[in-house]
Structures are given as C-alpha cells and as structure tokens.
Amino acid sequence: MVAVVAMTQRKIPVMIPLLGEEEALAAADAVRSGWVAQGPRVARFEQEFAATVGAAHGVAVSSCTTGLHLALVVLGIGPGDEVIVPSLSFIATANAVRYVGATPVFADVDLATGNLTVETVDTVRTPRTRAVIAVHQGGVPFDVAALRKAADGWGVGLVEDAACAAGSTAYGQPAGTGAAIAAWSFHPRKLITTGEGGMITLDDADRAVRLRRLREHGMNVSAADRHASAQPVLEAYLETAYNYRMTDIQAAVGLVQLGRLAGLVEQRRALAARYQELLADLDGLVPVRDPAYGQTNYQSFWVLINPEFGATRDEALAVLAERGVSARRGIMAAHLEPAYADVAPGPLPVTERLTRDSLILPLHHALTADDQDYIVGILRDLARR
Ligand SMILES: *Cc1c(COP(=O)(O)O)cnc(C)c1O
Numbered sequence: 001m002v003a004v005v006a007m008t009q010r011k012i013p014v015m016i017p018l019l020g021e022e023e024a025l026a027a028a029d030a031v032r033s034g035w036v037a038q039g040p041r042v043a044r045f046e047q048e049f050a051a052t053v054g055a056a057h058g059v060a061v062s063s064c065t066t067g068l069h070l071a072l073v074v075l076g077i078g079p080g081d082e083v084i085v086p087s088l089s090f091i092a093t094a095n096a097v098r099y100v101g102a103t104p105v106f107a108d109v110d111l112a113t114g115n116l117t118v119e120t121v122d123t124v125r126t127p128r129t130r131a132v133i134a135v136h137q138g139g140v141p142f143d144v145a146a147l148r149k150a151a152d153g154w155g156v157g158l159v160e161d162a163a164c165a166a167g168s169t170a171y172g173q174p175a176g177t178g179a180a181i182a183a184w185s186f187h188p189r190k191l192i193t194t195g196e197g198g199m200i201t202l203d204d205a206d207r208a209v210r211l212r213r214l215r216e217h218g219m220n221v222s223a224a225d226r227h228a229s230a231q232p233v234l235e236a237y238l239e240t241a242y243n244y245r246m247t248d249i250q251a252a253v254g255l256v257q258l259g260r261l262a263g264l265v266e267q268r269r270a271l272a273a274r275y276q277e278l279l280a281d282l283d284g285l286v287p288v289r290d291p292a293y294g295q296t297n298y299q300s301f302w303v304l305i306n307p308e309f310g311a312t313r314d315e316a317l318a319v320l321a322e323r324g325v326s327a328r329r330g331i332m333a334a335h336l337e338p339a340y341a342d343v344a345p346g347p348l349p350v351t352e353r354l355t356r357d358s359l360i361l362p363l364h365h366a367l368t369a370d371d372q373d374y375i376v377g378i379l380r381d382l383a384r385r
Contacts, residue, residue, distance in 0.1 A: 010324040012371050016364045017188040018260060019253075026252040038216070038245040039224045045251035046199070048258055049184070053166070054177030055201035057208035060246040061215050064163040064185030064198040068096035068133065070214050070244065071181045071200060074207050075157040077102050081130040086116050087335040088351040089135045093161050094334040096133070105129070106335050106345040111304075113291050114331060114354055115142035118150040124346060131157035136165035136175050137331060138300030138360075139191075143293055144170045144178070159183065163198075166191050167265035170294035176201050186250070191264050191297055192257035194250035215244040264365060265297045271363055271372065272298040278376045282383050284309025301363040302330050304354065310385035313357050319382060320359075325375055330358030 030041055042060045050058030061067045077083060079101035085093050087106035097104040108120045114137040121132055132151055134142050144160075151158035163185035165175040176182045179201065186197035200211055216222055218241035226233040246254075276287050286304040290296055305313050313329065320327045333355040335345045361375060 010371075010374060012325045012362045012367070012375065013364070014326045014328050014360060014362045015189055016366055017193045018257075018264060018365045019193070020256075022256045023253045026256050027249050030249045030252040033248075036247055036249050037223065038251075039227075039248045041248040041251035041255065042246050043224075045246075045254045045258070048255065049199050050201050052258060052261065053162075053174045053182070053184075053201055055179070055182070056203040057201065057205065059200040059202075059208055059211040059215065060251060061183075061198045061200060061244045062246060063187070063196055063244075064161070064183050065092040065096060066215075066242070066244040067183035067198040067200045068092065068159065068161060069099045070211055070242070071159045071183055072096060072100045072102070072131065073214055074181070074210055075131055075159070077130050077157070080128065082126060082128040084116075084121050084124055084129055084132045085334075086114075086135055086137070086351070087333045087340075087345065087348055088114055088331050088354055089137065089161065089334065090163065091332065091334050091337060091339065092163075093133055093135055094340065102130070103128075104334075104340075104343070106343065106348060106351075108348045108350050109137070109354065111350050111354065112289070113140045113142065114138060114288075114302075115140060116147065117143065118146050121147070121150070125154065125156075129154070129156050131159060133159045133161050135161040135163070136168055138288065138302060139164045139168050139297040140288060140291060141165065141168050141170040141175045141294040141296065143291070144175070145293070148178070148180075157181075162201075163187075164190055164299035165297065167261050167297040168295060168299075175294070178203075180204070181207070186254060186257070191268070191299055192254070192261055194246065194254040194257070197246050197250045197254065213238060214241045217241050217243060267365055268298040268301075268363060269295070271367055272296075272301050274369065274372055275301060275361065275363075275376070278372065279303065279379070282309070282379065284383055285379065298363055300331070300360045302358045302360045304330075305357045305359070309383055311382040313359050316379070316382055317359055320375070320378055323374075323378055325362060325378065327362065328360040330355055330360060 046058035160182035
C-alpha cells in the first residue's frame with residue numbers, strides 16, 4: 001500500500017510582529033492600573049524611545065501619519081507652500097503635506113537606496129519650497145549629513161519620515177540623531193509595534209512643548225498633569241488642535257517592544273546577509289544593501305528585478321504566492337495613485353523603475369533558514385526559465 005503523504009502547503013508571511021507574553025502582561029498591568037489614556041507609561045516610553053534614537057525629546061502620537069502632520073504644523077507650513085517628498089513612499093508621506101493645505105512636489109530617488117538625494121531634491125526645488133520630507137525608506141537611511149546640510153543652505157525645513165527606521169544607523173549613530181524633527185511608526189508592519197502608534201523626536205524644547213499641546217486639543221496643561229495636581233487646575237485651550245494621543249496601554253506594549261529592538265535588528269541583519277549570499281550569483285536580482293554611510297534595519301528586504309531575470313516582478317509575485325510565499329510588490333509610488341492623479345510631476349524614472357520592478361521578500365523573527373532556502377529555490381527556478 002502506498003502511504004498518502006499529506007502535503008501541507010507552506011505559508012510564509014512577509015512580516016510577523018514579535019509579540020510575547022511580556023507585552024500581554026504589560027498591557028494587562030496598564031488596564032488594571034485604571035489609567036488607560038495618555039499617562040505615566042506614555043511619558044516613560046517617550047523618554048526611553050528618544051534616548052534610544054539620540055534625541056532630547058519624544059512626543060508620542062497616534063501614528064506616524066499624525067506625527068508627520070504635526071511636524072509640518074510646527075514648521076508653520078500651510079497653503080501656498082511647497083513640500084518636496086519622494087513619490088516612492090507609503091502614501092502617508094505625501095498626504096501629510098495636503099493635511100496642512102500645502103502642495104506636495106515629488107522628487108525622484110536613488111536606485112540603490114530608494115531615497116531622496118541632494119540632487120533629486122534640488123531638481124524640483126522652487127522659491128516656494130518650504131520643507132522636505134525625506135524618508136529612510138524601508139529602513140535604509142538616507143544620507144543625513146548631505147541632506148541636512150543642503151536643507152540648511154537652502155533655508156528649508158527637513159522632516160525625517162523615520163516610520164521604518166527604528167534601529168537603523170547613519171554615520172555611526174542611530175537614524176534620527178541630530179534630526180530637526182523626525183516621525184516614527186509603531187504599526188505592526190514596522191520592527192516594533194504598539195498596534196497603532198507613532199512618535200515625534202526632536203532636540204528643540206520649545207517645539208516639543210507646542211507638539212504636546214497640538215496632540216492634545218491645544219490644552220496648556222495635559223489631562224495627566226491636571227489629574228496629578230492636588231489643586232484644581234483650570235486648563236486653557238491656546239489654539240485649535242487635535243486629538244492625536246497614544247494610550248497608556250499602547251505605551252506599556254511599546255516599552256517592552258523597545259527592549260527587543262536591538263535583538264530584532266541583529267536577527268534581521270543576519271537573515272538579510274544570508275539572503276544576499278544565497279542570491280549573489282543571480283545576475284537578474286539585486287538585493288537591497290547597506291549604503292556606504294550607514295546600516296539598514298532591513299524593515300523591508302527588497303530585490304530589484306533586472307530585465308535578464310526569467311520573469312517580471314508580477315509573474316514572480318504570482319509564482320511565490322502559488323507556493324505559499326507572501327511577498328509584496330516594492331514600495332508604492334504616490335504619483336501613480338488615483339488620489340494624486342491631479343498632480344503632474346516631472347520625470348520620475350527611478351521611482352517608476354523601483355515601484356514596477358522590485359519586490360519585498362519575507363523577513364521576520366520566525367523566518368527559518370529552511371524557509372529562506374525554499375524562497376530562494378523558487379527564485380532560482382524563475383531565473384532559469
Ligand atoms: C508606515 C509608514 C507611514 C505611516 O505610519 P503609520 O504609523 O501607519 O501612520 C509613513 N511613512 C512611511 C515611510 C511608512 O512606511
């Protein structure tokens with residue numbers, strides 16, 4: 001009799017957040033404490049996160065998107081102003097510009113890093129340019145020394161979209177160190193998560209005070225401080241603002257996650273190095289790498305498909321999906337989306353190449369060497385076609 005072997009299809013997700021019993025207990029502690037809105041855990045998370053990325057102040061917010069919005073508000077950006085952004089980014093980068101009534105202007109990116117450069121920004125700069133939002137794309141740091149210096153010289157603000165960059169480094173320091181203002185994400189697709197959530201980091205104390213007010217209805221004293229005071233505190237509302245607060249339940253999870261960051265980066269970098277080795281002889285595939293000036297946390301491990309590869313990006317995605325591998329298209333390009341159909345950007349050839357011809361391979365703490373061999377085996381079959 002022939003034994004029937006049940007071939008269970010392998011399922012490899014592109015990303016899994018690392019959430020353990022410690023996070024569950026921390027969240028439960030916050031709930032049991034009775035204080036679930038923004039409070040002492042948020043304050044601690046702000047301090048510890050800011051210290052981790054080398055910033056003087058951290059202001060927790062509800063997401064990176066709301067953080068980017070507030071960053072533009074404190075820079076005084078508004079209608080009539082232009083803000084240069086990469087089209088090659090998650091759409092929130094461009095959307096934040098529209099939230100303040102300003103005009104997003106798309107600049108092209110560097111093929112190797114997927115990031116803005118001094119040259120690509122300078123190409124689309126006009127007298128109305130007031131700020132640049134540069135993204136550490138997929139965790140790959142942009143050249144912070146070059147872009148900060150150029151932005152200063154042009155007299156424009158530089159906001160760092162560090163959504164994906166927790167644990168990345170540039171010039172030997174954590175991404176975010178020395179940033180005029182940076183915004184971070186704790187969405188589960190990033191290295192550390194609070195479910196939803198974000199952080200703004202900066203060194204300027206006055207701006208930090210205003211940001212705390214802007215995230216909490218424009219109040220001159222936080223609800224937590226009012227509660228802690230023995231005396232009645234009559235708050236004032238100094239400007240029209242927002243409710244962009246993080247909860248203490250989220251911050252409790254974030255504090256535990258922060259303790260995992262260094263280990264996660266180390267593990268991701270080891271897995272990425274193994275992918276790079278296994279793929280080294282495939283001329284048609286170019287894996288993302290560290291730039292000369294820094295190290296990526298490999299939040300996204302993308303490969304660029306060259307014409308000599310045996311399949312197009314979409315064919316590769318389809319074959320991977322058939323075999324249970326959840327890869328993803330490369331980073332999106334905002335200017336190709338219906339929401340930005342009314343924008344007529346200049347030429348963005350590298351952006352269009354990267355978004356059309358790259359794909360993101362699974363990379364997470366639970367990925368095994370065997371999973372990697374399986375994924376690379378599929379890519380090798382495709383290359384031989
Ligand atoms: C994920 C992401 C965002 C949005 O982060 P949220 O916390 O989900 O708002 C913004 N910019 C970039 C580059 C991102 O990858």
